[in-house]
Amino acid sequence: MKNFMDENFLLSSETAIELYHNYAKDLPIIDYHCHIDPKEIYDNKKFNNITEAWLYGDHYKWRAMRSNGIDEKYITGDGSDYDKFLAWSQTIPMSIGNPLYHWTHLELQRFFGIYEPLDEDTAPMIWKKANELLSGDGFAVRDLILKSNVETICTTDDPIDTLEYHIKLKEDTSFNVNVLPTFRPDKGVEINADGYVEWVKALEDISEIKISDYDKFLQALDSRIRFFHSVGCKVADHGIDGVVVYAETTKEEAAAIFAKALEGKAISTEEEKKYKTYTLRHVFKLYHELGWVLQLHIAALRANNTRMHKKIGPNTGFDSINDESIAYPLSRLLDSVDKENSLPKTILYTLNPKDNYVLGTMIGNFQGDGIPGKMQFGAAWWFNDNKDGMIEQMKALANLGLLGRFVGMLTDSRSFLSYTRHEYFRRIACNLIGEWVENGEVPKNMKLLKKIVQGICYENAKTHFAFNER
Secondary structure: OOOOOOOOOOOOOHHHHHHHHHHHOOOOEEEOOOOOOHHHHHOOOOOOOHHHHHOOOOHHHHHHHHHOOOOHHHOOOOOOHHHHHHHHHHHHHHHOOOHHHHHHHHHHHHHHOOOOOOOOOOHHHHHHHHHHHHHOOOOOHHHHHHHOOEEEEEOOEOOOOOOHHHHHHHHOOOOOOEEEOEEOOHHHHOOOOOOHHHHHHHHHHHHOOOOOOHHHHHHHHHHHHHHHHHOOOOEEEEEEOOOOOOOOOOHHHHHHHHHHHHOOOOOOHHHHHHHHHHHHHHHHHHHHHHOOEEEEEEOEEOOOOHHHHHHHOOOOOOOEEOOOOOHHHHHHHHHHHHOOOOOOEEEEEEOOHHHHHHHHHHHHHOOEOOEOOOEEEOOOOHHHOOHHHHHHHHHHHHHHOOHHHOOOOOOOOOOOOOOHHHHHHHHHHHHHHHHHHHOOOOOOOHHHHHHHHHHHHHHHHHHHHOOOOO
16 A cells, blocks of 8 residues: 555556656746736735635635535635634545645645645644744745746736736846736627626726727727737637637627627627627737737636625636537637638637547647647646546547647646646656556657656647746
């Protein structure tokens, strides 16, 4: 029997152990998609306690706590941080098999040197030791980033953001980590969402372009894209919740629909599709011109619990997987841009594993232009970033395309302790490849295996995104 989460955790063969410890373990991290706050990096925030560092904003943990019967007071409510920590310590033993169980203990081990499993009995000791470390030197936000060997961080940013803290970090030569914005224009695409007209007014204010019509709207979006580019942005990200939309349309039709929305008139489903299609195609072409990478996150079904959404808002743990068909509209959307030779490098993610083979084959339709891995099937995302989900995503990619060109893992997290997810992924990837070697499916050619493992864990992302070193 193996020891609990020891140095060879998740590594089930000698080849896997060799691949991980010799080639993957010490590589830098490129975290090309996350939701952390750049202000907290600039301010070099210190956490008051482990609850603040661990549980604030983490809807993965909140969902688990609700499943364990924890009262909302000790999740998002006004319970004390210690009581919330105790509630998590009651929940974590029930989460065996969930990646949260492994992530929790990896974070305790790597950041705090705590190897005891968390439960109600060990909670007081762990609370005391972790908080003593957090209150001392070496545990501010920048320290956590540097300890994790992070090279580049891409946050997620609205077009109306000022990017004040990205600019300050760019000028701060004392911190040698790239902290770059990502352009996330969902609020400008979701024409039927609450607050759309107000968002357009905010875009008008920040761009200093009077948005009197659709042409001016696109001009304002373009100005923000170019501003983001000037601050170092190399990535755009779109949340395609539910249905991927595509409709044959013209600029004139999109303009008329935009005008209706500004007048407060109802927009039909077909009109929404036309507006979204033209707007997406427009920005995709500019991304291509600027050499950006486009990310499409597909198939989330958000805010399912109306009562709780009204009570505590979005992104609080009431989202799930959508099962709509995505193949045809995604094909037509990508093809409509590719026809003009303007499709940027693209990463496709699905929240529904039923679509692994849809995306795994879709990317093959638009590869080319002499770019290795121009089109990517993105890492197992959100509800899929567990051991089984990661293995199934990589197997699908290997079966249908080139695993050796995969750009690998990201945290998709709001926590500065989540960089251990890269270690989790690297161990799983090395074990999968090691299993193929042990089975005689891949030769034990260490020169080849080193190139593939280091590519998946670091080098491919560095090349794909073309991030500039500071």
